Amino acid sequence: xxxxxxxxxxxxxxxxxxxxxxxxxxxxxxxxxxxxxxxxxxxxxxxxxxxxxxxxxxxxxxxxxxxxxxxxxxxxxxxxxxxxxxxxxxxxxxxxxxxxxxxxxxxxxxxxxxxxxxxxxxxxxxxxxxxxxxxxxxxxxxxxxxxxxxxxxxxxxxxxxxxxxxxxxxxxxxxxxxxxxxxxxxxxxxxxxxxxxxxxxxxxxxxxxxxxxxxxxxxxxxxxxxxxxxxxxxxxxxxxxxxxxxxxxxxxxxxxxxxxxxxxxxxxxxxxxxxxxxxxxxxxxxxxxxxxxxxxxxxxxxxxxxxxxxxxxxxxxxxxxxxxxxxxxxxxxxxxxxxxxxxxxxxxxxxxxxxxxxxxxxxxxxxxxxxxxxxxxxxxxxxxxxxxxxxxxxxxxxxxxxxxxxxxxxxxxxxxxxxxxxxxxxxxxxxxxxxxxxxxxxxxxxxxxxxxxxxxxxxxxxxxxxxxxxxxxxxxxxxxxxxxxxxxxxxxxxxxxxxxxxxxxxxxxxxxxxxxxxxxxxxxxxxxxxxxxxxxxxxxxxxxxxxxxxxxxxxxxxxxxxxxxxxxxxxxxxxxxxxxxxxxxxxxxxxxxxxxxxxxxxxxxxxxxxxxxxxxxxxxxxxxxxxxxxxxxxxxxxx
Numbered sequence: 118x119x120x121x122x123x124x125x126x127x128x129x130x131x132x133x134x135x136x137x138x139x140x141x142x143x144x145x146x147x148x149x150x151x152x153x154x155x156x157x158x159x160x161x162x163x164x165x166x167x168x169x170x171x172x173x174x175x176x177x178x179x180x181x182x183x184x185x186x187x188x189x190x191x192x193x194x195x196x197x198x199x200x201x202x203x204x205x206x207x208x209x210x211x212x213x214x215x216x217x218x219x220x221x222x223x224x225x226x227x228x229x230x231x232x233x234x235x236x237x238x239x240x241x242x243x244x245x246x247x248x249x250x251x252x253x254x255x256x257x258x259x260x261x262x263x264x265x266x267x268x269x270x271x272x273x274x275x276x277x278x279x280x281x282x283x284x285x286x287x288x289x290x291x292x293x294x295x296x297x298x299x300x301x302x303x304x305x306x307x308x309x310x311x312x313x314x315x316x317x318x319x320x321x322x323x324x325x326x327x328x329x330x331x332x333x334x335x336x337x338x339x340x341x342x343x344x345x346x347x348x349x350x351x352x353x354x355x356x357x358x359x360x361x362x363x364x365x366x367x368x369x370x371x372x373x374x375x376x377x378x379x380x381x382x383x384x385x386x387x388x389x390x391x392x393x394x395x396x397x398x399x400x401x402x403x404x405x406x407x408x409x410x411x412x413x414x415x416x417x418x419x420x421x422x423x424x425x426x427x428x429x430x431x432x433x434x435x436x437x438x439x440x441x442x443x444x445x446x447x448x449x450x451x452x453x454x455x456x457x458x459x460x461x462x463x464x465x466x467x468x469x470x471x472x473x474x475x476x477x478x479x480x481x482x483x484x485x486x487x488x489x490x491x492x493x494x495x496x497x498x499x500x501x502x503x504x505x506x507x508x509x510x511x512x513x514x515x516x517x518x519x520x521x522x523x524x525x526x527x528x529x530x531x532x533x534x535x536x537x538x539x540x541x542x543x544x545x546x547x548x549x550x551x552x553x554x555x556x557x558x559x560x561x562x563x564x565x566x567x568x569x570x571x572x573x574x575x576x577x578x579x580x581x582x583x584x585x586x587x588x589x590x591x592x593x594x595x596x597x598x599x600x601x602x603x604x605x606x607x608x609x610x611x612x613x614x615x616x617x618x619x620x621x622x623x624x625x626x627x628x629x630x631x632x633x634x635x636x637x638x639x640x641x642x643x644x645x646x647x648x649x650x651x652x653x654x655x656x657x658x659x660x661x662x663x664x665x666x667x668x669x670x671x672x673x674x675x676x677x678x679x680x681x682x683x684x685x686x687x688x689x690x691x692x693x694x695x696x697x698x699x700x701x702x703x704x705x706x707x708x709x710x711x712x713x714x715x716x717x718x719x720x721x722x723x724x725x726x727x728x729x730x731x732x733x734x735x736x737x738x739x740x741x742x743x744x745x746x747x748x749x750x751x752x753x754x755x756x
Contacts (some may be wrong), residue, residue: 135441142440146433147426154425159417163257164248165265166239166408169194194405195236195245198268204230206267211259234264244408254414261411272405284394291387298380305373325356326375330382457689457716460696461703466686466715467522469549470514472503504548504579507555511621519549519556522717528557528661532683534652535714536569536664538675539688540702545719546688547575550663559623562660565602567630569678570665571639574632577603581612587633592645596633598654603629628659643677652681669702679711690719 132139169191197203204227208214213226235248247268249260332349339346458465502509507516526535537550550566557564568576569588577584582603590596605625609618618624636642655662664682666675679685685706689699706713 131441131445132438135444138441138444139434139437142437143430143433146436147430150426150429150433154420154422157420158252160250160252160419161254161257161414161416162248162250162418163254163261163411163414164246164409165261165411166244166246167265167269167405168244168408169405170243191238191243191245195238198236198245198247198264199231199234201227203264203268203271204234206271207260207263210263210267230260233260247411249411250418258411258413265407265410269405269407276404284391287387287391287394291384291391294380294384294387298377298384301373301377301380305377321356321359322372322375323378325353326378326382328353328356329375329379333379333383334386457691457699457718460700461716463687463703463713464525464715466525466717467518468718468721469518469522469545471720472506472515472548501579501581504551504575505555507552507559508621508623509617511559516552516556519552522553523556523560526684526686526714528562532714533656533660534662534664534682534684536666536675536678536682536685536711537688538666538669538679538685538702538706539694540668540670540698541694542668542671544668544688544690544694546570547579547665549686549688549717549719550665551576551579554627554661554663555623557661558626559621561626563626563628563658565628565630565655565659565662567662567664568632569643569674570667571632571635571642571674572667572672574635574665576629576665577631580608580627580629582607582629582631583611584631585633587631589633589636589639589642591633591651592642592647594647598630598651601630601633603631640673640677643674649681669705670698676705676709676711679706679709683712684714685711686714686717688717688719691721 205214205223207230208223208226209216213230214223218226233249233251235250237246237248238244239246247261247264249257249264251257251260328349332346332353335343335346335349457463506513507519510516526532537546537553539546547570554564554566566576567588568574568584571589574584577587580603586596586601588601591598591601605618605627607629608624608627609615652662662682664678666678669675687702687706703713
């Protein structure tokens with residue numbers, strides 16, 4: 118097989134050839150997308166934004182700054198907003214549930230709300246965006262605002278709850294510490310009255326008290342293993358070791374005084390904390406506030422019908438082109454006329470345009486599209502008309518194509534017996550034979566059409582004649598040649614209406630030798646010694662003789678006839694038969710010694726070879742062809 122790179126013209130030919138695949142895929146995907154988008158409910162989107170600020174004292178802020186990561190807190194809050202407690206309160210506020218709703222139903226409502234709400238932290242800020250997506254614009258706005266409002270309330274309640282818990286704890290600690298402080302003061306006063314002049318260990322005791330107070334503060338901030346905590350403990354241990362050298366009374370006095378001082382400082386600190394906790398518990402301002410409330414959306418965010426249709430149309434076009442290229446790649450037939458010439462190295466006698474336009478004439482658009490997709494070339498109602506299109510439509514492009522083949526055959530007295538063959542069935546052998554015979558007859562040549570396809574004969578039916586007697590009867594010696602031949606008189610008496618018979622000239626020069634009775638051994642009949650003698654006898658009487666035959670590759674009849682005739686015309690329909698089959702048919706003809714005159718390409722569509730007439734040709738083409746033929750005949754006579 119000849120390989121060559123595809124150029125732009127080849128791609129255009131492929132796209133034109135497979136245009137119905139491209140159009141079908143494009144239309145199916147685009148229409149499906151339109152229907153799908155129309156069926157999708159409109160979704161409206163509305164968003165509210167809230168700001169979260171951690172309100173703390175200066176000391177607390179400095180402490181938290183060491184261990185606090187804002188990203189963690191913001192990420193946690195985005196999850197809390199969509200959490201079950203907040204969404205349940207939202208459902209209650211919107212009236213979707215009430216306090217008596219059963220838990221399974223509450224769970225379903227909450228899950229639906231969670232699916233319709235999205236939360237996202239705006240990058241590098243402490244702002245969270247709450248987005249609601251529902252099928253109605255007002256509901257989207259109300260849902261986003263309700264979620265933001267409920268979250269702020271829940272956040273404030275949580276802060277109050279924490280402050281209340283802290284206040285209760287501090288109050289309990291103050292009560293216990295006050296009792297210990299009073300008891301310690303009483304013990305110190307009694308001990309001071311008994312022991313006079315105990316002042317030696319007082320500086321060390323004061324230092325230890327300060328360190329213990331500092332240690333207590335550090336433990337509120339850090340763990341036991343923090344360097345600051347460990348250092349304070351070491352200092353306290355050192356000072357206590359120094360105190361061991363003092364007398365027992367001095368040490369006891371210092372210890373009691375140290376405990377009282379420590380308890381007094383702790384008591385003062387807890388009093389301050391209690392005041393702060395009460396203020397926090399009483400405040401009505403949380404650390405979250407609305408920045409931008411949700412507003413009514415102007416239009417739906419989905420489905421994006423215009424962009425969706427455009428994207429689906431582009432996808433359909435791309436997929437259609439891809440499928441066209443795939444089908445072209447999988448097509449084993451020869452794709453262009455140039456391919457046929459390079460593959461077989463045979464002359465192209467002519468190209469016959471597709472008769473599909475003639476067949477679908479008068480049909481509606483859907484019927485034409487169906488016929489085109491399924492490659493309808495012949496239908497029973499018009500099959501005979503197509504086989505006689507040179508007679509019925511003498512001014513058509515197809516008729517001109519047959520006249521062109523007639524000219525290219527270079528007919529001579531030594532080359533008047535032609536076999537029409539093809540590699541596979543349904544490639545138009547009989548149609549080419551009858552129309553080419555009519556073209557010769559219209560030129561004034563006495564033409565004989567022999568129905569040598571003894572398996573599926575069609576010539577007699579095409580001309581409205583009876584099949585018997587015919588070639589089978591002559592070879593079997595049951596009839597004479599004169600009894601088997603049919604002419605214009607028989608055609609006029611046959612099934613074709615008289616007005617159709619006289620429609621155009623040429624049938625008067627047509628003679629037909631039908632197949633006769635179909636036998637079970639047609640190959641044995643064709644091998645009869647009487648057939649070559651018959652051919653020689655008919656050559657003396659007729660100007661041109663055309664033989665019909667079965668397909669070459671499936672039946673041997675054509676191979677038997679090919680050596681007996683002057684030339685063989687090989688018919689080929691581009692796009693139907695594989696290139697390997699065509700090449701085998703040529704080799705088979707050469708193997709039996711046949712003289713292949715050339716190739717006729719049948720059913721050529723515009724995407725395979727451009728066959729267009731000049732603008733004026735559709736009006737004057739037949740008159741022009743008649744004048745050309747008359748001019749040729751005049752020149753021949755003068756010569």
